[in-house]
Each structure stands twice: as structure tokens, then as C-alpha cells.
Amino acid sequence: MPTLRALECLVAVLDAGSMTEAAAVLHMSQPALSHQLAALEREIGAPVVERLPRGVRATVVGRAVEADARAALAAADRVIGSGRATARGAGGQLRVACAESLTAGLLAPVLRTWIRRNPLVRLTLTEATSADALAEMVDSDRADVAVGPRPSHWAGSAETVGVEEVVAVLPPNHPLAEAKSLDFERLRDEPLVHYHADNGLAGWLDAEAARHGVPLSPVMRTRQASTAAQLAAAGLGIALIPTTGLVAGLPGVLRRLRPALRRELVCLIGNPSDPVVRRFAADVVKRGVPVPTALVARLE
Structure with missing residues (x-):
């Protein structure tokens, strides 16, 4: 297959009509x-x-x-131009x-800012219910970056976003x-609004709880932390909710766990x-794990 350099030489010679002038241009x-x-002729x-x-x-x-x-040289130029523009x-x-x-709580503000600053970059978002599912998406090249709890197995690059606390909603x-x-x-023996088995929070x-010798007693299960919080506030039981899953105005009572229950959030x-x-991951890390001031006051 001919190299781009050989094609560039051919075009330069045809444009210049001279080997000497073409060599000088290149x-x-x-x-x-x-x-x-x-080489091209071979x-x-x-x-x-x-x-x-007198020339060629x-x-x-x-x-x-x-x-x-x-056309091949023009296409190569477009490749370089497109690559530089994307970078x-x-x-x-x-x-x-x-x-x-x-x-909603962590990523949405980053996405909003990113779209405003990079309007020509097309963003796609896929949600998952477990850290290992996120890791598998990145590992199988179905995602470029993933934000979530640290997975059980991950050998690739990761940046720590922060630590979020899990609290009780009653x-x-x-x-x-x-x-x-x-x-x-x-x-112990308290009715618990728990999580569906395919949500990584359930197993975690x-x-x-098992480390503390306490079996949990689910009264119902849901896939969403925000839904679990609302169900608990409505009187169905107690729910254990990461602070990123809480919304302002939640009518329930918030209580910390002792010892504090926390999990690390990372960007894969x-x-x-x-x-x-790299730029997107840096923006996520800069954002960190936000906890609304109103929620902090309710936990004190």
C-alpha cells in the first residue's frame, strides 16, 4: 500500500513540474x-x-x-484536523x-457545564445499578469514563471523587x-425499605450489616435510592440512603449511623x-461529592 508521503511526493512533482522544485517545497x-x-511506481x-x-x-x-x-491527502488532512478539534x-x-x-446530585451539574463549554462534543449517558457493571462497561469499551462507587475489581486508571455518607431515613x-x-x-428486626438485588447497594x-452481626429485614425493595427515601418518609419503614440520593424537602427524619457508614466514589x-x-474526569473530581447545606443541618 502506498504511503501518504509517496502520494504527497507525486502531487508535489505534478504541481511543480520539476523534481528539484518539488523537493524544495517538501x-x-x-x-x-x-x-x-x-517505491510508488513499484x-x-x-x-x-x-x-x-526540462522537468517531468x-x-x-x-x-x-x-x-x-x-483525495487521499485531503482525507488525511481532515483526519488531523478532526482529531485536533476533538482534543x-x-x-x-x-x-x-x-x-x-x-x-442527579453529582453528575448533572458537571454535564450541564461541560455541554455549555464544549457544545460540539456529543455526550451519551448510560446509567447502571452497580459499581461492577460500570467497570465492565469501561473495560469492554462501551464507556469512556464511569462515575460510581469503587468496584470490587478494577485494574485500570481511577480518580477519587470523594466519600459519601450513608444515612437513615425514618x-x-x-x-x-x-x-x-x-x-x-x-x-435489628426493623422493617427496611431495601434495594433490588441488581442494585449494588443491596449486597453492600x-x-x-452482617459485619455487625445484624440481619436486615426488607419489607419491600426498589432499584432507586430516591424512591427508597420517599417510601421510608411515607411510613413504610427505615431506608439507608447515600447522601447523593437525598433531595431537599424530603419529609422524613434523617439520622446518621454510628459508626459512620461511608463509601468511596471514583471516576473510572x-x-x-x-x-x-482527562478533562471530563478532572471536572468530576473538581465537583466532588456535594452535600446540600440544608441536609447537613438536618443531620446535626
């Missing part, structure tokens, strides 16, 4: 230019230029391939994955609502050398 020696043309199997006493001209074969050679945030596609519970009239904080022992909370990066991915 900033290369005349022997090097001749070598490139000879590849084609026929001469592409005719050497004359295209052969029939040379005229036949000239248009395609110019500057002026094009391309960025595939983002996120834990469902983090999309109905306002619940007997434990007067307590300043709760431990797992006080949750079960494991944390598929290709750390990609400048677009």
Missing part, C-alpha cells in the same frame, strides 16, 4: 523524493511520471491516479456511564426518630492518555 532532498516515487507496477530534459510530466498512469492521490473539545463523542443514584413518627444517631443493632448494605477512566476523557 523540504527534502531530491534523492529522497526520487526514492519515494520509485507498488503500482508502472511509471507515474516521465523524466524530460505525468504518464497515463500518473494522470489516472492523480485525483485519488489528492480541543470542538467535536467528537464522549461516552459517560454513571451509577443511577449519582446522576418516618416522622417512628419510635427511633428521637434518637440522635442509629447503629446497626437498633436496626447486607455485607455491612478507560484511556488516561485521551485529553477529552
Whole structure:
């Protein structure tokens, strides 16, 4: 297959009508230019230029391939231009994955700012219910970057976004609502609004409770942390909710767990050398894990 350099040499010679002038335009020696043309002619199997006493001209074969050679060089220029534009945030596609519970509270503000600053970059968002599912998406090249809890197995690049606390949401009239904080022992035999098995929170909370020797007692299950909080506030039981899943105006009672229950949130990066991915990950890390002031006051 001919190289772009050989095609560039052919076009320069045809434009200049002279080997010497073409070599000067390309900033290369005349022997090097001749070598490139000879390689192209070997590849084609026929001469592409005719050497004359005063310059050169295209052969029939040379005229036949000239248009395609110019098109190939123009396409190569477009490749470089498109790549540079994408690296500057002026094009391309960025595939983002996120834990469902983090999309609204953590990621949405980053996406809003990113779209405003990089309007030509097309963003796609896929949500998942577990950290391992997010890791698998990045590992299988279905996402460029993923935001969520740290997965159980991940050997790639990751940036720590922050740590979020898991708190208890209780109905306002619940007997434990007067307590300043709760431990797992006080949750023993309490009806719990728990999570569906395909939500990573379910297994993680079960494991944390088991470490304290307390089995949880689900009264119902949901896939969404925000839904669990609303159901708990409505009187169906207690729910354990990451602070990123809480919304202002929630009518329930919020209580911290003792000892505090926290989980690390990370940004998984598929290709750390990609400048677009790096910039997006940096924006997520800069945003951190927000906790609304109103919620903090309700936890004190």
C-alpha cells in the first residue's frame, strides 16, 4: 500500500513540474523524493511520471491516479484536523456511564457545564445499578469514563471523587426518630425499605450489616435510592440512603449511623492518555461529592 508521503511526493512533482522544485517545497532532498516515487511506481507496477530534459510530466498512469492521490491527502488532512478539534473539545463523542443514584446530585451539574463549554462534543449517558457493571462497561469499551462507587475489581486508571455518607431515613413518627444517631443493632428486626438485588447497594448494605452481626429485614425493595427515601418518609419503614440520593424537602427524619457508614466514589477512566476523557474526569473530581447545606443541618 502506498504511503501518504509517496502520494504527497507525486502531487508535489505534478504541481511543480520539476523534481528539484518539488523537493524544495517538501523540504527534502531530491534523492529522497526520487526514492519515494520509485517505491510508488513499484507498488503500482508502472511509471507515474516521465523524466524530460526540462522537468517531468505525468504518464497515463500518473494522470489516472492523480485525483485519488489528492483525495487521499485531503482525507488525511481532515483526519488531523478532526482529531485536533476533538482534543480541543470542538467535536467528537464522549461516552459517560454513571451509577443511577449519582446522576442527579453529582453528575448533572458537571454535564450541564461541560455541554455549555464544549457544545460540539456529543455526550451519551448510560446509567447502571452497580459499581461492577460500570467497570465492565469501561473495560469492554462501551464507556469512556464511569462515575460510581469503587468496584470490587478494577485494574485500570481511577480518580477519587470523594466519600459519601450513608444515612437513615425514618418516618416522622417512628419510635427511633428521637434518637440522635442509629447503629446497626437498633436496626435489628426493623422493617427496611431495601434495594433490588441488581442494585449494588443491596449486597453492600447486607455485607455491612452482617459485619455487625445484624440481619436486615426488607419489607419491600426498589432499584432507586430516591424512591427508597420517599417510601421510608411515607411510613413504610427505615431506608439507608447515600447522601447523593437525598433531595431537599424530603419529609422524613434523617439520622446518621454510628459508626459512620461511608463509601468511596471514583471516576473510572478507560484511556488516561485521551485529553477529552482527562478533562471530563478532572471536572468530576473538581465537583466532588456535594452535600446540600440544608441536609447537613438536618443531620446535626
